[in-house]
Amino acid sequence: MLRLRPFRKNDAKTIITWTNKEEEFYKWSAGILGEYPVTEKRLLEATSGREDNDRYFPFTAFDENGLVGFFTARVRPEEDDKKLRFGYVIVNPSKRGTGYGKQMITLGLKFAFEIYGADSVSLGVFENNKQAYYCYKSVGFEENGVREEYNLCGETWIDIDLEIKKETYYAKEKQHD
Template sequence: MLTLRPFAPSDYPLLASWFTSLPDVVQWGGSHVPYPITHAALDVMLQEGQSQPPSRRCWMVYRGDTPVGHAQLAYDWRDGNARLGRVVIAPGERGQGLGRPMVTLLIDEAFRTPGIERLELNVYTFNERAIHLYKTLGFTFEGVRRSSTQAGDARWDTGMMGLLRTEWQAAAAPHAG
């Protein structure tokens, strides 16, 4: 069973250790996150959670007492949207089937939040395993921003996916009760 724990400065060294190259960091956090990841960059992410309402919330994902992942939700309160992002499973924990329960926790968290009607995410189009996982959880592939991100000398296409609260509720209804 996985649980979410608020991300804290004490988690910075562990999270940063999961990334060994600029492309790793860009795939996780986008082209604006520096490599190596700095405490200042992580401080900014946490500070975004201090506003009321928060513009971003960050978690470490635990299996028992072991940190196995990290994920974030960013919020557009005016339009009722949340963006799932910066999802990563610890290198030593990959391939153990943690992606589905981890993302499910974040979807539940997003839709437990009053006023959030849409959850969206960006995923690089070469990340076929992630795209498959998101589709099996009900996300719809909505389009591609071609050559939208630079990672060193490479340019990557970004896929956009979305899930509506009503779609998530309908998928969960057969399992309720």
Template sequence: MLRLRPYKPDDAGYLMDWLKDERTVRLWRADRFSYPLTKEQLEQYWEDFLSDENAWIFLAVDESGKPCGHFSFRRVDYAKNSAHMGFIVVNPKERGKGYGREMVTLALRYAFGFLRMERVTLGVFTVNEAAHRCYLSVGFKDEELHRDYDCFDGEPWDYQDMAALKDDFKEAVFPV
């Protein structure tokens, strides 16, 4: 069972440990971070989110309180009832346990239940097949596909916009 808690600056070490190689950083970075990931980059990330009233960073922790995942919400738009989810990562040592699916489900419960959003978006490189399958499994649907959006090591990467709608969400949403 996972729980969500706010990200703290001291959590930077977890992200630097989970995002060690250039390819993984490129899959995660959304043009914000460069390889190698540094404490300074993550401090700036924290400060930027702290000063943005429409953005939050979360950590997912396991039963013992040990961090095992990370994501954020940004571009929260109360007029349009939408939010964008990003910077999603699960500790590589914990993958294959369903933590990604559980964390994204909890994130959607938060967005739909507590923030009362109607729509949550995210983007994923299609070469990240496991992440794409995870998002589909919790209710995200493919929207616009951006061909040759990026390139890594001579390999062109397509980028898939995805969205989940509150009305289609199958999991229980906590009442507010």
């Protein structure tokens, strides 16, 4: 059974081992964490000082065998506090394709809507990350028409913005009851 808990500093040691290729790193970090390879120090810097912040929530997903995934939920500075943004979404490569990503995002949405009280959650996914795109679509995210270009790995990557509204989340939840 997959569960979420707040990110702990020790988690960074494990999370940084999940990316062995430059392209994989940029798919989940969009270059915001700097150059490949990511270091424990840079991951900790990205999450440090946020423990008491009521607009930033780093999470670690885990099962009985250990860490499975990581993501953040945050309110963008320019947004109101009813809109959360998921970022840095990564799943342990040995667990990919097993449904853990979907479970982790579903637990994140449960936090966003049922505990935090958000009205919507958004995230970005690169066009070249089809597996993640279909994972997000399967839990109810829809394209909102926003696209952004990034220059990564010597190429232009298109980031597709996805969003799910509270009403969509609850309608999907009712289908599963």
